[in-house]
Amino acid sequence: MERVSKITLFLLFVFQVVSVQAHEVRPAYLQIQEESPHVYSVLWKVPRTVDKVLDIQPKFEERFLLTETVPPRILEAFVLYTFKLSGEESLANSELRIDQLNTTGTDVLVNIQLLNGENHSFLLQPTQNSVHIPETPSIWMLAKTYTMLGIEHILFGFDHLLFVLALLVITKGFNKLLKTITAFTLAHSITLCFSALGFVNLPGPPVEAVIALSIVFLAHEIIKVQQGHPTLTSRRPWLVAFSFGLLHGFGFAGALADIGLPTNDIPMALATFNIGVELGQLMFVVVALGIFRLTQSIIPQQNWIRKTVPYVIGSVAAFWLIERIVAF
Template identity: 70%
Template structure:
């Protein structure tokens, strides 16, 4: 466990980097397009990446760049001597970064394309016919990346794994967490229910603090509500975590004509990432933990590490209201 917590501490002070987002909307039959370009930023840095189109297309800024939360927004008008179909789109300098770019292309003939460009694949030829499989693949990847880079969600799952004894109970607990966050993620994206992001993020951090305290009580030989019914605790807090996932997917954006498919595959991606994490932890527990000296101070290091990281997040998020 010590190694994993080392990774957690190294990562806990960095916020998750969202994908960049490029939206291209055709506005006339004469090959004119409005372009929205959202680039992730940190406190003092904006990534130096730009969309590049084939020769014959001119990209001109129409609104001055503006800051919106963790992004810088650029607005352009794109004009071309031909249609975008079968032309090459490239994101310059993407191979020097560690982020993805979600591309959304909407044409007047109601054709809608969704692509995910990455540092290893920074260009795409815009096809004539959209593919549902392309949309599914994009949002599965985004779901996996979100959970793997969502250190607070992973820390919550890790705490549940420590508390829950027995494979059957563990399976029930993880299933309850999955069902819960899938419900609120769907409700939020579909506009059925919603909660403001900052308080949700703060309560997510508080939920991890709660589990850290529950682990300490369990180590002291005390029976806790979480150890008796971890599935119920996972379900209750999973509802809040779902609103957290919803904030991320709203930042990313959804293809308007494929919302059910994108939402379902994003959920699948989140679960695949979660399963990968759980399997890694279970392998660690089985093969590595027996080699670690089972001293009291070492055992207490785990919940104190979880509690310290999540308490820092809690304070940081409350002060950010």
Template identity: 65%
Template sequence: MRLHLQLFYLFLISLSATICKAHEIRPGFLQIQQQSSTTYSVLWKVPRTTDKVLNVQPEFDAAFTLKETSTPKLLEAFMLYVYQLDGKKSLANTSLRINNLSTTRIDVLVDIRFLNGEHHTFLLQPTNNTVIIPESQNSWQVVKTYTILGVEHILLGFDHLLFVLALLIITVGFSKLLKTITAFTIAHSITLSFSVLGIASLPGPPVEAAIALSIVFLAVEILKVQQNKPTITSEKPWLVAFCFGLLHGFGFAGALESIGLPQSEVPLALAMFNIGVELGQIAFVTVALLIMHFSKNIIPQNKYTKKIVPYFIGSLAAFWLIERIAGF
């Protein structure tokens, strides 16, 4: 039993170090806009970390020439390049490839608009970095692309996952848990939609800091419950989940806006991104509940071991809070 406990401590320490060092790398974004029968404007947003820009580039058919038209701009999480693409034929039925994508862990969202109104959206990935650009528009591609983006965003959003994990720990009973997760889902869907549609918005950095603070709050609430102290979260977890869910929705919106939306398919892309987030959340909740169930037979349940997880959650969230406030 002591060996299991030591391994569990080692796992938490390793996980903490990994998450603290990890910064979310958002997808690259390639926008191609047809200007005439032979020219296209190309906007290329390359993800970057604090110390380097990822070495990935778009490669077009040999019949096209790509030339830079302005000085690259350094953005918060991207390097922005602007090009002009010239060719003697249409891009339709030609190949597009993202070089070196297979050496990274990022995706690239491709948005192509033709003068005839045709619009295409693709998601290129390290294992599938080439696409043949079709002639006609396909809404299924938007469905597939933004569903995948939604799933990836929630599963790589460690702060959102820790918040959901804290809700699972503090909520007792299946019906209450179902109500709590549903309230969180409805709330962040509301603010995500409002923000993307321009109805309401909040600045990104304060929202990210407040999300970290919401996780600290839940960690403290868990510790109070373990001391048999009644709290608003233990009595009405759905209410707390809904209130903080509104805040988390603005966080989702910030990520979606940085990725970009197809202007002709905004409602569809927004709906599918939201569905992707929910699918990822359901998958996480299922796995977390299974781990919580089976860990009871591995880790000794006493007042000391029960505090490990809330202290882990609270400490990590406090680190994020300080880091995000310092970045204002």
């Protein structure tokens, strides 16, 4: 009974966490486009929840005038603000700051498009909420920005991580695991690229619901294997990983669409975002395998843990599935 009580308390804790973290926190987005010499249109997209909008705003040097041109528009997950920015000089060699960013856990993606075709991209964070805009854009800064966005997206994409965790649990043998993770990577890279480039599109809410359903499916497969019944996933995990990976790629693409891609550097931004996703996924796999090894060495009797894991995974995924269907 004591063991059952511990499991019950753990499940209650998990549900408390997922009720808050069911959707990852997405970055704010600041797009600045030069319309005529030293005159810029500014789009400021700020994340919101049901009852709260982040109190953050862009600040430019005093030699620039920022004027609101369109009333704020409230969307499902964001509030859009539209401004005109004007000054006597170029934005180059000036400082951009995001006020109150250090009081949040949110990043800000900044894209600046100039009349001469140059494009600047920066990622501002709570620990570094300002940037000095250089005269010449750096392709390495763009690559760093979208790589970091990719890493952050996968590490805060709890549904994707839970799917990968389920694959780790059901896949036995290093070679089979390597093939499985590679198949998942290849599949979601394909649909991420195709969707981001506009060749294929699926509506976001159904995709998110089916992603949760894919985790429920894997949890059920794990339970069947533990009961001594071989399944398709236990025999060919790479096939299941590839099939569901195609679906997960649309989830990544939806997040990237919310973030935005620089008009003049879409291939580089898309490639480095995908690299960031893979790096984040690799980090998670290494940490998860390390925890598996550690628990094996410090907890001799693990049978009850093995039996509990798929129920926890399935319960969390079922919670997400119901929540996402209700939100249609």
